[in-house]
Amino acid sequence: MNPGSAPPAIDLRPDWHPLPARARALFALGTVLGFGLPGIGAGVALGVIAGSRGELLSFPAAIAGGIVVVALPLALFGLWLGFKRFRYTAWRLDAHGLAVRQGRLWQRETRVPTTRVQHLDIKRGPLQRRRHLATLVVHTAGTAHSAVAVPHLDADDAEALRDRLGAQIDHDDE
Structure with missing residues (x-):
């Protein structure tokens, strides 16, 4: 900004300004990763425990099942939460x-x-x-x-x- 120039015009009404709609995906991505990545770790741990018993499932199937059972619901919850965080930020x-x-x-x-x-x-x-x-x-x-x-x-x-x-x-x- 040049010295002596007026600051840029910004609306100084007391209204709350929502974030642009194109930011919604980044809020969702951030929370999906925040919940989904630990969920994958927990799912792998659950799969290792279930697969080590070897009674019902093979080891790789137990790990995949653990990931689906734990990470998928957490990622879906993160997606929902990300959309809510976007909606209620101004x-x-x-x-x-x-x-x-x-x-x-x-x-x-x-x-x-x-x-x-x-x-x-x-x-x-x-x-x-x-x-x-x-x-x-x-x-x-x-x-x-x-x-x-x-x-x-x-x-x-x-x-x-x-x-x-x-x-x-x-x-x-x-």
């Missing part, structure tokens, strides 16, 4: 700062006043770049948990938020 920028709301049953709302913002990062993984998404990381003054991440924002929104919050930091420094 952000808002107002005159006081950035707020992120997550969850439905256990709601968590994190507010970052602009006066506490130290620096800002934008992260883009390969799957995010492919979908024109980005994660905005807002580093704040204070505790060990001094960063707030807003995952899978529209890349243009992430850059505009970074520029808007960064302009506020520059203004406060003067």
Whole structure:
């Protein structure tokens, strides 16, 4: 941003902004992997235990059965949970700062006043770049948990938020 230029226009209405629909798949993938991979390990362990007895199934069939019995339900639960996490994640920028709301049953709302913002990062993984998404990381003054991440924002929104919050930091420094 050029010195003296106005910060980019961002809607400062008090409305909560949902994440773009193209972020849904990344939320689902993250939770499917988070539940499915440990489920595969547990399924293999269950299959090894069942296969070592050798009474009903051969060893490879017992391992495959253990994976299906344990990992598949966990992966399906992760898929459902990922869609719910996507649906109940929103952000808002107002005159006081950035707020992120997550969850439905256990709601968590994190507010970052602009006066506490130290620096800002934008992260883009390969799957995010492919979908024109980005994660905005807002580093704040204070505790060990001094960063707030807003995952899978529209890349243009992430850059505009970074520029808007960064302009506020520059203004406060003067």
